Amino acid sequence: MKLLEGQRVILRPIEIDDLDVLYQWENDSEHWHTSNNLNPHSRFFLEQYILNAGNNIYDDKQLRLVIANRSQQQIGIIDLFDFDPHHKRAAVGIIIGKEYRNQGYGTEALDLLIHYAKKILNLKQLHCGVGVGNAHSMKLFQSKGFELTGTRESWRLHKQEWLDEYFLQLIFDQ
Numbered sequence: 001m002k003l004l005e006g007q008r009v010i011l012r013p014i015e016i017d018d019l020d021v022l023y024q025w026e027n028d029s030e031h032w033h034t035s036n037n038l039n040p041h042s043r044f045f046l047e048q049y050i051l052n053a054g055n056n057i058y059d060d061k062q063l064r065l066v067i068a069n070r071s072q073q074q075i076g077i078i079d080l081f082d083f084d085p086h087h088k089r090a091a092v093g094i095i096i097g098k099e100y101r102n103q104g105y106g107t108e109a110l111d112l113l114i115h116y117a118k119k120i121l122n123l124k125q126l127h128c129g130v131g132v133g134n135a136h137s138m139k140l141f142q143s144k145g146f147e148l149t150g151t152r153e154s155w156r157l158h159k160q161e162w163l164d165e166y167f168l169q170l171i172f173d174q
Contacts, residue, residue: 006108011065021074067109088124132164
């Protein structure tokens, strides 16, 4: 097994060929309240992002990877962001395309990302925020050992309603 390659998925850097699907996912307002994005992105903006992304987590403080299947079909995106090399932690975010949900792709992608974060980046912990009503994400993260360590009350504003967010952590034994 290669480092970022599992049985069914491969995690790879974003390429210019991913522009169309990235444009679709980034402009799907269903994701905006979880990604802290409140506006659509132009194709030009996303193209420039792809062309200028250094894909170096130490410089960019984030690493965005495409989740692809063995046929190189884009399934989703998984991110390490808010990377803090001093405290050895990063946040995790994941989006799976609607037609690929509940098929195990997110689980395998998260396994690969956890392995990378622990074994290559030597992180002490990963963390994520999950909206209180997002049972699928809670199940995914908790199945991988993330523990609920708190609730951020009225953390996200969505459609004029304040929503709580769970804070989960996966702390690695050293």
